[in-house]
Amino acid sequence: GENVEQHPSTLSVQEGDSAVIKCTYSDSASNYFPWYKQELGKRPQLIIDIRSNVGEKKDQRIAVTLNKTAKHFSLHITETQPEDSAVYFCAASIAGTASKLTFGTGTRLQVTL
């Protein structure tokens, strides 16, 4: 089955700085890579996703990059704000498995003033 590793486990940045979270996956058949943001006590919320036929996707301050050869993908948040503080999870799913996602272990992002 798929295995997803995520780093770092915690990340502290100052407001306005950029944050980068990295994930690697094991199964080359994976073709869908979403990122979820989870605030304390709340539901995981999909913030951006990327499919294996593209290498980069951007949505305002958030971008995701995918390197299929190296089997890794990254989340980039620019101009961080205090409301970006949360736990971020990467995930991957294998083609033909609907959206059965395998999640990373999460990154706790703290944006300080």
Place this chain on the structure above:
Amino acid sequence: DTGVSQDPRHKITKRGQNVTFRCDPISEHNRLYWYRQTLGQGPEFLTYFQNEAQLEKSRLLSDRFSAERPKGSFSTLEIQRTEQGDSAMYLCASSFGLGSNHNEKLFFGSGTQLSVL
């Protein structure tokens, strides 16, 4: 609210008791998923339905766990003879899937936090 809703939000039970959780997906979504999340970890897949059919179950889903989606709308997850190791957040998610090779966006509910004493 047109999102995924789950009930109850919290459940405290004694070891050995049975518990049942309910999930109401987004109304036009044909697929429904159950995940389990423990503290400090990402969600882990348990099972999923397409309409009323349960298409896959994880090895994590022991015989004490059973899930149903009788009319292809809401779903229930029952845990029999609960154990302390069952304590976790049980998350439901839904999506609209077009085919087996289509990976669609998953939307999660707020979960049911189970505490087994």
